[in-house]
Amino acid sequence: SAVISQKPSRDICQRGTSLTIQCQVDSQVTMMFWYRQQPGQSLTLIATANQGSEATYESGFVIDKFPISRPNLTFSTLTVSNMSPEDSSIYLCSVEASSYGYTFGSGTRLTVV
Amino acid sequence: AQRVTQPEKLLSVFKGAPVELKCNYSYSGSPELFWYVQYSRQRLQLLLRHISRESIKGFTADLNKGETSFHLKKPFAQEEDSAMYYCALSGGFQKLVFGTGTRLLVSP
Numbered sequence: 001s002a003v004i005s006q007k008p009s010r011d012i013c014q015r016g017t018s019l020t021i022q023c024q025v026d027s028q029v030t031m032m033f034w035y036r037q038q039p040g041q042s043l044t045l046i047a048t049a050n051q052g053s054e055a056t057y058e059s060g061f062v063i064d065k066f067p068i069s070r071p072n073l074t075f076s077t078l079t080v081s082n083m084s085p086e087d088s089s090i091y092l093c094s095v096e097a098s099s100y101g102y103t104f105g106s107g108t109r110l111t112v113v
Numbered sequence: 114a115q116r117v118t119q120p121e122k123l124l125s126v127f128k129g130a131p132v133e134l135k136c137n138y139s140y141s142g143s144p145e146l147f148w149y150v151q152y153s154r155q156r157l158q159l160l161l162r163h164i165s166r167e168s169i170k171g172f173t174a175d176l177n178k179g180e181t182s183f184h185l186k187k188p189f190a191q192e193e194d195s196a197m198y199y200c201a202l203s204g205g206f207q208k209l210v211f212g213t214g215t216r217l218l219v220s221p
Contacts, residue, residue: 033208042199056115092157094209099153101147102209104157 002027002097006105010034013083013112020079021108023093034066037090049076083112115140115204119212124191127220134185134215136200145203146176146183152196160198161185170194190219
């Protein structure tokens, strides 16, 4: 299965600032997915990132708040912009790893103070 | 709309007891169902997917389309099974919809 390296693993940020999260996959994948897991909640899909096209955002998530880059088939970034305490969550990236199913990164635990 | 329901937030059993973690789904098409597990301080990892019909770590899950369920079962729970379990559905466009999760606690 694909192996995902995600960083940073955690960060504490001031409100109003932005944080960029990176995901590197050890194989080429068509789609990468970004999820958010708020405290005590399940995972919610933020957006799907295809290489060479704009990301597709789920209801409730907008590009201005969560801009995504997908410069090649092994890498993607998610930026959490103009952060507020409500953005404190775990953010995860995921790819579909062939017949194995979906593989997840280790997550980025974000705390906004 | 796609929806996954896990009615139990916490399931507490003794070692050696049978375990059943419930999952019901709502989807108008043919879904693909998964169980994911997250052990303490580890990343989310795939436990089972219904199309593979495997038994992993003694766990099995059968897709029941009539009852729209995909319950996870194990006949004899072990302490190392203590973890957070998520049921997930993929109904198309390769994205997953997750249930709210069930924390399984296996006591000695």
